[in-house]
Amino acid sequence: MKSQDDFLQHIHFDGVDIAEFTDYYKSNESMLEELLSQYGAIKFHGVQIDTPSHFQTVVNSISKEFLRYVDGNSPRTKVVNNVYTSTEYASSQKITMHNELSYSNSWPNKLIFCCLVPPSIDGETLLVDGRKIVKEMNPDIVDEIDNKGVTYIRNLHGGMGMGPSWQDTFETQDKGELEAHCERLGIDFEWRENNYVRLVHKRKGIIRHRQTQEKVWFNQIDQFHPLHLGKQVYEGLKRMYRNPYNFPMFVEFGDGSQISEAMIEEILATIDSITIAPTWNKNEILIVDNELACHGRNSYEGDRRILVSMTN
């Protein structure tokens, strides 16, 4: 992981409160939007944010179109309306790079993060430029993903099992509501024994940016393939489930052919070599263009409270 910032822009304030910040944002909105689609991410330093409701005030005033995290694959908690904890995965676990909800047919254009409690060691929100991934990746891999697309497979339990339940994922207890969500989101679903549901999404893996039309990496292949958890865990899962279609999450090409383990390893290594890890400090807000930038999370020690909101 490189530590230098090559597409993350920084804007420093000398301790503005949230009203001053939102005034600044609204008066400079078109310049900031342009900066974001040119570079990919902007970090604002020196904005006094102490509580989730401060953050809610900021995101409500700079954006009106929010996305609920329905159908999300990361454990997180809604803190206040439109504001979630960034993730509740174990602190010892690094979260691989991904575009938020790229396995869905509807994704947020922007992610807004803020830092209430910085981790004492590591815990950065990792970032990588999706245009740079396309340039640096083995062109055969890019072409194969571009041509075939990607199929994401998830097996969600009904309350007991590995990973998140379907009730938490879809913020409902009602199977009919889940089915309606799946139809709206273009997901094939199949109820299975023990109240499990299998979800299958066929998506593109490379897209053109909505404004600039640049070719960007836009998928969660490495996150959906259990090899990213390490060889030992992957071997354990293979022994436990036998059939990879029963893994909590799995991924293959859109034509049903398998993505080889060697390819997953190459994808992970290439993305890792160009990932940046900007340190979190208190009073920072980070805005990420979700189509231009993949994000992840480094493992960490100590408390960490990063909030996120997803908007268009």
Ligand SMILES: [Fe+2]
């Ligand atoms: Fe994420």
